[in-house]
Amino acid sequence: MILVNLEGASARRPDRPLFEDLSLTVSTGDRLGVVGRNGCGKSTLLRALAGVEGPEEGTVRRGRDVRVGFLAQRPVLPPGDVRSAVGDHWEAAAILERMGMGGLTGADVATLSGGQAKRVALARVLVDEVDLLVLDEPTNHLDLDAIAWLEDRLARFRGGLVVVTHDRHVLDRVTTRVLELDRGRGYLHDGGYSAYLAAAAERAEREATAESVRRNLASAELAWLRRGAPARTRKPKARIAAATAIVEGRGPAKDRPGELDLAGGGEWSGTPRLGDKVVQLHGVGHRFGASPSLFEGLDLDLGPGDRLGLVGPNGSGKSTLLDIVASRLTPSAGMVETGPTVRLGYYDQTGRDLDPAQRVRDAVAGPQRQPNWMQARLMERFWFDTDAQWAPVGTLSGGEQRRLQLLLVLAGLPNVLLLDEPSNDLDLDTLRALEDHLDAWP
Numbered sequence: 001m002i003l004v005n006l007e008g009a010s011a012r013r014p015d016r017p018l019f020e021d022l023s024l025t026v027s028t029g030d031r032l033g034v035v036g037r038n039g040c041g042k043s044t045l046l047r048a049l050a051g052v053e054g055p056e057e058g059t060v061r062r063g064r065d066v067r068v069g070f071l072a073q074r075p076v077l078p079p080g081d082v083r084s085a086v087g088d089h090w091e092a093a094a095i096l097e098r099m100g101m102g103g104l105t106g107a108d109v110a111t112l113s114g115g116q117a118k119r120v121a122l123a124r125v126l127v128d129e130v131d132l133l134v135l136d137e138p139t140n141h142l143d144l145d146a147i148a149w150l151e152d153r154l155a156r157f158r159g160g161l162v163v164v165t166h167d168r169h170v171l172d173r174v175t176t177r178v179l180e181l182d183r184g185r186g187y188l189h190d191g192g193y194s195a196y197l198a199a200a201a202e203r204a205e206r207e208a209t210a211e212s213v214r215r216n217l218a219s220a221e222l223a224w225l226r227r228g229a230p231a232r233t234r235k236p237k238a239r240i241a242a243a244t245a246i247v248e249g250r251g252p253a254k255d256r257p258g259e260l261d262l263a264g265g266g267e268w269s270g271t272p273r274l275g276d277k278v279v280q281l282h283g284v285g286h287r288f289g290a291s292p293s294l295f296e297g298l299d300l301d302l303g304p305g306d307r308l309g310l311v312g313p314n315g316s317g318k319s320t321l322l323d324i325v326a327s328r329l330t331p332s333a334g335m336v337e338t339g340p341t342v343r344l345g346y347y348d349q350t351g352r353d354l355d356p357a358q359r360v361r362d363a364v365a366g367p368q369r370q371p372n373w374m375q376a377r378l379m380e381r382f383w384f385d386t387d388a389q390w391a392p393v394g395t396l397s398g399g400e401q402r403r404l405q406l407l408l409v410l411a412g413l414p415n416v417l418l419l420d421e422p423s424n425d426l427d428l429d430t431l432r433a434l435e436d437h438l439d440a441w442p
């Protein structure tokens with residue numbers, strides 16, 4: 001059964017198209033992953049498929065009585081407590097427990113963090129019987145056990161599935177087709193994530209070959225013109241016109257100017273030297289109000305060159321511990337000592353320091369009014385072109401905001417990095433660049 005049909009759909013930003021003339025059909029049993037660079041229109045497309053908002057052009061038709069479950073990238077929950085948002089029955093309680101929210105069923109949704117609200121929204125979607133699931137970054141803020149459980153549940157789901165995720169393992173496990181959004185066009189690949197990678201590489205090679213041929217022709221025609229082309233005869237006039245068309249023509253537009261340069265092209269070489277003492281925790285514990293302690297009696301000596309991973313179920317206090325290490329939060333018990341040479345960069349999971357009304361260039365410039373030449377180059381290297389630099393932070397996609405947050409953290413030349421869920425919302429290219437950077441850091 002056809003669940004949703006998209007015909008000739010288009011959506012734009014002021015400076016560029018997101019997608020144009022896109023047609024797509026999702027039927028029962030289809031398992032479609034949507035991939036593409038941050039800001040390419042994935043969330044916009046999902047909102048159109050879910051019926052939340054229509055495309056600027058084109059039509060969206062849903063099958064009769066088709067029930068749609070939609071998880072937005074930034075969901076909004078109805079007022080009330082968690083239990084009333086998800087449901088007061090055994091399956092709702094079981095799913096909330098899997099999401100790490102079993103102990104917060106009586107909490108007011110207005111008091112939840114962004115990650116907690118996302119998990120409640122996911123539980124709210126999964127508990128309903130629907131024909132079509134449309135999920136935007138469902139694995140964000142989930143621990144490893146919850147992600148494995150979600151993969152199994154989606155693999156057993158018999159309806160239609162459309163999912164945006166930058167988790168390569170989830171894409172490989174639960175999708176059988178991949179829609180790639182690239183420079184305003186959509187490319188549909190049968191066979192899942194591996195087929196998408198192979199087809200994307202083949203297309204890039206074809207484009208590079210075509211551009212090489214065009215450049216060679218242009219060089220040959222320019223050389224002919226410079227030798228002094230005879231005038232006022234039909235054949236040379238035609239050839240001059242052809243040469244002009246070749247020289248003035250353009251190859252396929254690049255989606256991004258070069259690779260993401262997390263090392264700053266050598267301009268960030270001024271990272272201060274780190275001394276022997278970095279961060280020490282002595283008997284640290286924390287609780288919020290009258291709630292049970294998240295952790296107690298924690299001793300830790302983080303030294304230069306150490307690489308520490310924090311694991312644990314949702315709600316066990318991982319982000320709280322990072323807040324304590326970063327001196328954002330005073331522990332309920334114990335003491336934190338930070339070395340005198342430490343310059344700390346904190347990439348938190350919500351981007352809480354970003355002002356949605358502030359323009360990108362102003363966020364990068366800081367207290368000074370205009371970005372200096374180095375800051376302007378950094379914005380370009382992080383794929384914020386001239387138009388994007390003037391955009392308010394609140395208009396950026398979730399992935400673009402995370403990339404801006406990463407720029408601001410690394411531009412501070414930290415010698416200690418705290419990363420809380422660094423893979424959330426970042427596209428696959430940015431994730432690869434971040435992984436490579438961390439391998440070689442500091």
